[in-house]
Amino acid sequence: MHEFFHDPVLNPHDAGGGSGHSINARQFFQPLRGESMPSTEFGPSETIEAILVDNRSDQAEQNRQEFTEKRMKGELAFEIKCGDAREVTLNPNESYVDNRIAAAINPEIAEGAFNSPAVQFAIFVPHFDGGLFVPERMPPGCGGQGAKAELARFGRQDEEDQLEQFISERIRHQDFIVNTMELARELARLAKRGQPVIVTPQDHRTGEVRPLVVYQKDRGIIRTIEPEGLHLPLDGQYRPEEIYADGVPFMEDEHLPENIQGYLNRYRINLLKLKEDNPNFYDEQATQNPRFIFFSTDLKDFKVWLPHIGHRPNVGFRLTVPRRRIGADVQLSERDMLVAFAQSEYVMRESVSHAEEPGKAFHDTRTMVIMTGNYKTSQEFALGLAQRVQESAHRRKKKSWLALPNRQIIIGQINAGHITKIGEVDFEVRGGELIRFEDRAYNIAGQRVPVF
Numbered sequence: 001m002h003e004f005f006h007d008p009v010l011n012p013h014d015a016g017g018g019s020g021h022s023i024n025a026r027q028f029f030q031p032l033r034g035e036s037m038p039s040t041e042f043g044p045s046e047t048i049e050a051i052l053v054d055n056r057s058d059q060a061e062q063n064r065q066e067f068t069e070k071r072m073k074g075e076l077a078f079e080i081k082c083g084d085a086r087e088v089t090l091n092p093n094e095s096y097v098d099n100r101i102a103a104a105i106n107p108e109i110a111e112g113a114f115n116s117p118a119v120q121f122a123i124f125v126p127h128f129d130g131g132l133f134v135p136e137r138m139p140p141g142c143g144g145q146g147a148k149a150e151l152a153r154f155g156r157q158d159e160e161d162q163l164e165q166f167i168s169e170r171i172r173h174q175d176f177i178v179n180t181m182e183l184a185r186e187l188a189r190l191a192k193r194g195q196p197v198i199v200t201p202q203d204h205r206t207g208e209v210r211p212l213v214v215y216q217k218d219r220g221i222i223r224t225i226e227p228e229g230l231h232l233p234l235d236g237q238y239r240p241e242e243i244y245a246d247g248v249p250f251m252e253d254e255h256l257p258e259n260i261q262g263y264l265n266r267y268r269i270n271l272l273k274l275k276e277d278n279p280n281f282y283d284e285q286a287t288q289n290p291r292f293i294f295f296s297t298d299l300k301d302f303k304v305w306l307p308h309i310g311h312r313p314n315v316g317f318r319l320t321v322p323r324r325r326i327g328a329d330v331q332l333s334e335r336d337m338l339v340a341f342a343q344s345e346y347v348m349r350e351s352v353s354h355a356e357e358p359g360k361a362f363h364d365t366r367t368m369v370i371m372t373g374n375y376k377t378s379q380e381f382a383l384g385l386a387q388r389v390q391e392s393a394h395r396r397k398k399k400s401w402l403a404l405p406n407r408q409i410i411i412g413q414i415n416a417g418h419i420t421k422i423g424e425v426d427f428e429v430r431g432g433e434l435i436r437f438e439d440r441a442y443n444i445a446g447q448r449v450p451v452f
Contacts, residue, residue, distance in 0.1 A: 085290035092301035102144030130203035188215035210250035292316035
């Protein structure tokens, strides 16, 4: 088995599909001139024009200003949550947000954002489906946690499967509470200013949150505030019948620092408004069926820069791709792109499985949006991801997401929440091979221009 985090990815001379066909980035990204897009079944929000209009709206500008004010004052939270489209970001305009399956961050990478002078605390928001709660059992709801439980029962089924490898290596425990408690405690150890780290589970059916535990480093010792009887289980001592005997455990807000109490209360006020605007909130949150999958290097939640598209719940599955300083440049590492590719497999496979079943999970997920700080990086990310999708489908002898009808990839450059360049990818899959992958770039006015 190859090393998951060291597997080369964007080598243009070794980037072929399942049967060895090879196309490099320079060959793929050639301009199209004069061709028109075929008719599609995309919704009115799933167009470049809609995205640009939303990104330039008065609400988006207000959001960016509020975010900047909070950042300059050092009053941001660092919110760590699952990419699940049903999970509601607590306060987008006052937080950095890192989305991973099951909130499974790498604390050593996340430490950079956590220790930013702009951040006053971190908050993990694992999620569950309260509508399916059964006493004495861990509540379901997070697909990543469910897959981890399957691995715990049956072990690895495919040593070459990168999604399986991510779940095995990055999700610490099959229980969503235990997993995030372990990650939160580890992140708290990395605090340079003693910033607290909170775990606050969210019932994604109702959007409600209740705090569970606080970790805070004090002179080299991790102090813990948690409900009586709750603690990280030692090996062999995990007992869901005790943890969930009376529901999902929580503690009252009064045990939290005042600034965190205020943060949660502002979210609860915003949640009431969200439910007023979406009266079918509870029912629509039962099944994850977003129209978009977002990849972004921007730690602003997509609802900051796409406020109208993002106002509805269950609209976008989100994955954060971290940037790192490599020499004098800030860029994406191959390792981090591989981690994002692996997580995206969950969405792609579910979408393919339910392509003929309206209303099922990811049936409507037709649009991929990739936004990084550099347009060329977004191109390369899109190409690497497309090749991985094809290779995985070929190896598993399944149809790929790219081969389904009415699928589109939108790529762009985003700086400080402003989309400064945008384009779409025209691609074709034939006989299981990715035979065309061409960039159509637009100028900032939304008109298509050639890219050389």
